[in-house]
Amino acid sequence: MLKNKRWTFIIGLLAGMGMAVVAVVTLPRLQPHTFYGTVLQSPDKAPDFELDTASGTVSLEDFRGKIVLLYFGYTFCPDICPATLAEISKAITSLGKKADEIQLMMISVDPGRDTPEMLRDYVTHFHPSFLGATGTEEEIAQVATMYGIFFEKHEGTEATGYLVDHTATVMVIDQEGHLKLVFPFGAPAQEIADDLAFLLK
Amino acid sequence: MKTIVVIPRCRNFGIIALSIFALFSIALGACQPSPKGPAISIEEAWGRPSPKVAAAGAFYMLIKNTGSEADKLVSAESPACGAVELHESYKTEEGAMGMRPVEGGYIEILPGGQAELKMGGLHIMCIEKLADFEVGAVLPLTLNFEKSGEIIIEIEIREP
Structure with a gap:
């Protein structure tokens, strides 16, 4: 009698432990990914544009199939821009081989002083894959307006x-050209990496 | 089965430790000068590596004042910079990020207080960089305080 009880207890314990293991393994996979960045659900494609880089004219469409990160900044910016670019660099570097599927482009809000070559030298300091783009004052103003970017x-x-x-x-x-997420200033590398990793799945 | 737990005899130890601590505190209290005026110290001074093409760089640090009077950081200079200015990044009314010289032209550190110069906030801006801001570089920086006068520090260029 006592022996039976002990067996029941042991079997119960083992079953419980088994269920716990299954739960621990499957639960995180069942949970939807919570984006850190603000999610945008636009049915329209992100507006296309053409701008100058040190390696020629590029348009947003050239990067279809990749995730494009758009950032507006300028080379004279010593605090905000380097902080942001360094975090993004850290985030995509942490994704290993998948970093090849991500293209960051910094668009200059200072076309009067930034040349395509200066922008290239500036952004590649943070990551060799980063692109720097500029255009005429009018072109930049137009692109900024399309993306709701204020600069003054x-x-x-x-x-x-x-x-x-x-x-x-x-x-x-x-990858399909839809504006998907917006990260606020100060978004930490880990959160950016988590969101990008999910989009790359 | 019986587990044997060995408990060290530490009844006296506690009392001894407490006495030492008390004596120490009294001694410290007696030795501490009660300075009239500010007592400024600088900690964790660093600068962000920045590409050659970037005309400006930024320095960050923690400025502490353990004295009994406020002091103001009024200016700074460095042979590594054509000009040095005290700046702050801030959020504009439009929600954009902007940068401007600090209000009043100084950074005040209250007695017992500290000023944290950090990314996205207060920083010392090095305009027209004359040195390479590469990881491992050490750049001299002179901080001019209203009351404490000149304090010369070294800025280590490193990743945050």
Whole structure:
């Protein structure tokens, strides 16, 4: 009698442990991915544009099949832009081989001072795959407006010359060309990497 | 089966430790000068590596004031920079990020307080970089305080 009880207990314990293991393994897979970035559900394609890079003219369509990260910044920016580009670099580097399927493009909000070559030298410091693009003042204004990016020059000091205020979000355009996510300024590399990894699945 | 737990005899130990700690505290209290004026110290001074083509770089640090009076960081200079300015990044009314010289032209550190110069906030801007901002570089920086005068520090260029 006592022996039976002991066996029941052991079998029960084993069954319980088995169920716990199954739960631990499957539950995270059943849970939907919670995006860190703000999710946009636009049925329209992200607006296309053509801009100049050090290696020629590029359009957004050239990168169909890749995830495109769009960021607006300028090379004179010593704090906000490097912080953002460094986090994105860290995020995509952590994805290993999959980093090849992601293209970051920084569009200059300072076309008056930034040349395509300067932009290339600036962005590749953070990651060799990064692209820097610019155009005429009108072209930049048009692209910024299409993506809801605000930018405005304001007077600096004698040493700095003018400075440019700019929306510092990072926009994520998926492989089919839809605007999918927006990361706020200060989004940490790990969160960016998690979202990108999910989109690459 | 019986598990034997060995408990060290530490009844006296506690009392001894407490006495040492008390003595120490008294000694420290007696030795500590009660400075009139500010007492500024700089910790964790670093600069972000930046590409050669970038005309400007940024320095970050923690400025502590353990004294009894406030002090103000009013300017800075470095042979590594054509000009040095005290700046802050801020969010504009439009939700964009902007950068401007600090209000009033100084950074105040209250007694017992600290100023944290960090990414996306207060920073020391090095305009017209004259040195390479490569990982491992060490750049001298002179901080000018209103009351404490010149404090010379080294900025280590490193990844955050």
